[in-house]
Amino acid sequence: MRHGRRLFVAATAALALAASGCAIGGDQxxxxxxxxxxxxxxxxxxxxxxxxxxxxxxxxxxxxxxxxxxxxxxxxxxxxxxxxxxxxxxxxxxxxxxxxxxxxxxxxxxxxxxxxxxxxxxxxxxxxxxxxxxxxxxxxxxxxxxxxIALFYNKKLVKEAGVDPAALRWDPDVKNDTFLLAAKKLTLDFTGNSADQPRFKPVKIRQYGFNAALDSQAIVWDFVGSNGGTWQEGDEFAVNNPKTQQATQYVVDLINKHHVAPSAADTNENGDKSRDLFVQGKMAMFQSGPYNLKNIQENADFEWGLAPMLEGPAGRVGVVxxxxxxxxxxxxxxxxxxxxxxxxxxxxxxxxxxxxxxxxxxxxxxxxxxxxxxxxxxxxxxxxxxxxxxxxFPAPVGPRVNAGATAMDPIMKEIFLGRTPVVKGLADAEKAGNDAIKE
Amino acid sequence: MSRLARREARTGYLLLAPSLLGVGLFLILPVFVVLSLSLQQWNLISPARWVGLDNFRSILSDPDVRNSVLVTSLFVLIVIPVQTVLGLAAALLLNRRLPGSNLFRVVYVIPWICAPLTLGVVWRWIFDPSDGALNALLGQRIEWLSSTTLALPAVAAVAVWSQVGYVTLFFLAGLNAIPAELYEAARMDGADGRRVFWHLTLPLLRPTTFFVLVTGVISSFQVFDTVYAMTRGGPAGRTDVIAARIYHEAFEAFRLGRAAALAVLLFVLLVVVTLAQQLYFRRRITYDLS
Missing domain, CATH: 3.40.190.10 (Periplasmic binding protein-like II)
Incomplete structure (x- = not known):
């Protein structure tokens, strides 16, 4: 049994893995x-x-x-x-x-x-x-x-496209929607065709209109809130309702159907992707919080401004x-x-x-x-x-809300990648989240 | 025992003490902590509660756990053959002592020396769909790490790349231990290169192969850092290896009991796999070269 001992040591190392994260610093x-x-x-x-x-x-x-x-x-x-x-x-x-x-x-x-x-x-x-x-x-x-939450915008780009960032309203009902057209005008493919033109090719996009992405605080909860949807009731997740489905569908369509936002393959794992694109002048409108003020001020070498967050069917309802x-x-x-x-x-x-x-x-x-x-x-x-x-709009709370959010995360990512339909995905996410907040 | 022997023994234990203490504190003790945790329900904050075998029952019926066992097995099945064959090939090439061999010997080992987490981050940049070096080289957009089919092979490729140098080193040492007379004798008997490899080199490398396979399988079953840095177990659980699930249960879901039960499960899996490997190799002759 020459290797017996080595095996034991290696196998105990496997066990120790679970405990190793608990290492705790010295007393102060x-x-x-x-x-x-x-x-x-x-x-x-x-x-x-x-x-x-x-x-x-x-x-x-x-x-x-x-x-x-x-x-x-x-x-x-x-x-x-x-x-x-x-x-x-x-x-x-x-x-x-x-x-x-x-x-x-x-x-x-x-x-x-x-x-x-x-x-x-x-x-x-x-x-x-x-x-x-x-x-x-x-x-x-x-x-x-x-x-x-508010809307950062690139002054030059919105001016060129003739968009007033302060007067944008999104609505699942196309008749009442002014935002989608504006976002399309601000999205350009590599030859310079904007997304509202028939010649637009969504393969190589050089400028995006908006930062639709799985960004809970600045995008998802705000769209849900502005549509009158809910995310939580008490400490339980409540995302499986028509208003929340509608709002999520709208955001997912901005990415996968209208191509006015970067693919979720880019933004799901890199939370700073959209901000980086905005700072590089490759994104015209960026909905976010004051936590990005300093970064944008230090790195953007163009004129930018702040407009109110997007208005939805239920008004402007953002996360504080x-x-x-x-x-x-x-x-x-x-x-x-x-x-x-x-x-x-x-x-x-x-x-x-x-x-x-x-x-x-x-x-x-x-x-x-x-x-x-x-x-x-x-x-x-x-x-x-x-x-x-x-x-x-209230950010989720509860003693185990983080466990719930991490359980929902892989499912939400699939929804944003367009691989899981919104209605099914939100139902699955709600169940996974609520299972996880129980111990 | 004579006084001298006793004194020597005492000195021996004294010299051993620091490492014994380390092993006891950081290896043996945690094993028992994990075993006991696996029988409790604990979220780190509220008081722990004994729940018997509930954790094991709940992980064994959990589809996510089944998925992670499957993903880990697939990962091992990709990584082990590829890294062993590549490592052996590289060792054979380096063993010819062509000019520059020494340089390559160092180059191959560099990824193994680097911290896997750092490498994972670097590789995530390389695989980035829009700005990644790989897609720039290929001239087309492939969403490597968010594709449900490509993510696991991509992570496995990085694991192979980082470990192949380590495997090569062992094979090189193994090759060096084979006496040159044997090769001379074989050639004299008229064996060509292929026959020499299959009937002389490979059988004589068996102890090395065994060691490389056992340690490789164990470390692949425990893979965590590379996965954590590259995909965090995504997309849709396709790279959710057991160690990533343990981390998730312990430090994202704060269910320490379930995490410990999973660690025990991984341990049992490793014992079974290693015993199987040992049985396989024991049935084959090992040559004594000493």
């Missing part, structure tokens, strides 16, 4: 060298982290006994690591979360009750974000930033999504942690995030700083603000 010391109490804060965005560092410098001046340590974990590992760390009790005192991920922690008593600790500050915060983080009547997070800072209920320094949370929920604490142009701040009083930063760059953010004030 509670006290820094100077005897201050260390409060740790974790987030995924290294840009915003810079603004936080500066903001905490001001905080530490007023609170000389507290040392806030900012820890950036990249997005790709963030949720896996967070879950493992919460599980092992190694999580930081405060951490960023999004709406699809906080439910499980709130339901399991891992979070500090913000209503109880900081309820008096609540009125200063963006109401839509407060609503997103209220679960079973209690608020669990301090709003940090929020996103809504927010990021919140939540406190770990297991923190060893509750008082200090609450103090830092309170700073994170103050206009002064968020001023640098806003004035640095990073994101719409969760504290409404700081919003002007963000708007001013961009108006100095020649960008009017009103479309985002209007989208947040109008009717909005």
């Amino acid at each position: 010391s509670d006290r820094s060298d100077s005897g201050k109490t260390v409060v740790t804060f974790r987030l995924w965005d290294d840009q915003v982290a810079k603004a936080y560092e500066q903001s905490f410098a001001a905080f530490e001046k007023d609170n000389p006994t507290i040392d806030v340590q900012v820890d950036v974990i990249p997005w790709n590992d963030y949720w896996t690591k967070l879950t493992a760390d919460v599980s092992s009790g190694n999580v930081s005192d405060i951490f960023w979360t999004n709406t699809s991920n906080f439910g499980i922690y709130a339901d399991n008593g891992n979070l500090i009750d913000i209503d109880k600790e900081l309820g008096d500050q609540k009125n200063a915060w963006k109401k839509s974000v407060v609503d997103l983080y209220t679960r079973d009547g209690k608020l669990w997070g301090v709003p940090q930033l929020w996103d809504s 999504h927010g990021v919140a800072a939540v406190g770990s209920a297991k923190t060893k320094h509750l008082d200090e942690t609450v103090k830092v949370l309170s700073w994170l929920g103050s206009a002064e604490g968020q001023r640098l995030i806003a004035e640095g142009g990073y994101a719409f701040p969760g504290v409404t009083a700081a919003e002007k700083g963000f708007v001013d930063y961009w108006s100095k760059q020649g960008v009017d953010l009103k479309p985002f603000q209007q989208a947040a004030e109008g009717t909005t």
Whole structure:
């Protein structure tokens, strides 16, 4: 049995695979060298982290006994690591979360009750974000930033095609639809024929009209919302209804039937594909959120503008999504942690995030700083603000909503590739999603 | 045992201690953790619960798990023959010591040294339908990684490409161990090149072949990084290998119990396959060259 031992080792390695992801970083010391109490804060965005560092410098001046340590974990590992760390009790005192991920922690008593600790500050915060983080009547997070949806457009391209990006309306009923024709006019094949002409050949497209794709936040949920459809009822997925089917069909047709958007083979696995095309001047209209402002500003060497998101049969109903800072209920320094949370929920604490142009701040009083930063760059953010004030579409929530979304994802991808019919696909996706949210 | 022997034994164990500790902590202990997890239901956050064999029952009746066993088997069936034949061919060529052999010996091994995840990302660029190097070279648009028929062969091709150098190295070592007199004797008896290969080289390489096949099958059954970087198990589950499913269950669906049960299933599969390989080779003679 010369190879017996090798086999055993190799086979145990197979088993170890399942456990290897659980490796957990070392303990962080509670006290820094100077005897201050260390409060740790974790987030995924290294840009915003810079603004936080500066903001905490001001905080530490007023609170000389507290040392806030900012820890950036990249997005790709963030949720896996967070879950493992919460599980092992190694999580930081405060951490960023999004709406699809906080439910499980709130339901399991891992979070500090913000209503109880900081309820008096609540009125200063963006109401839509407060609503997103209220679960079973209690608020669990301090709003940090929020996103809504608007339409980025390439000024030169829309002007040449004679399209007014602010007056576009999509409708499954062709009589009421002005968007499709505009998108077709803005889509050009390699010889320069636009998609509204009979000579248009969809084989080699050099310029796309619009970013129809499996982009939940900026496209799918917004089309569904603007058609009066639903995605979720309570914590359950509810995508198998006529309005949602109709909206999804419309988006899928934009890609596979009308060819005004890149193929799903390009966008399914590369979430930045459409933004890259827009920045390269190869896409005329790009519906997205303020999270892409900086990238577009830095990389697009043409004039661009912002228009309201597309109007649908039920109006302009877009996703408002927010990021919140939540406190770990297991923190060893509750008082200090609450103090830092309170700073994170103050206009002064968020001023640098806003004035640095990073994101719409969760504290409404700081919003002007963000708007001013961009108006100095020649960008009017009103479309985002209007989208947040109008009717909005709730991003999915629930303790296991992520497990549900990952189960639905392969099916949604097939729908967008045009290989699974929309009606059947959505029925399958709903079932897969709801099976996955059960344990 | 004499005092000296005892002291030597103590020194021996002392020297072994660091690696023993490593093996115990990172290999043996996790095995038992996984075994115990496979009998529990746990999402990392809420307290774990003993559920007996429920996890095994649920994975064995899960069509996605059946699919991933099938996909993994297909992957192994593509990768192993191709990489073994190519590796042997490359070793035979390099063994002729033509000018430049040393350079190629290094070149072949480079992909095996690189991190599979990085290679996967690079290959995803190469396979990109619009801007990919491969389609640019072919002059036509082929959607490699979103095609339900091409995705698995594409991933398998990358796996072969990255492992073939490793296989080549072992065959080269095996070839070097064959005494030159045997070849001389064969030639003297009038055997041509083909006969020498089939009746001398190949039989004498059997221990190497066995080793290369066993380790190759095991690592192919466990493939994860390449798949994760290139397709994440898509499209429509066509590259959803067992290890990708384990990752999905553990860290996307947060069902640690089911993930552990799947890991145990993979372990059992590997034991069966390896035992079968061992039986096959044991029935054939191995020559002692020492």
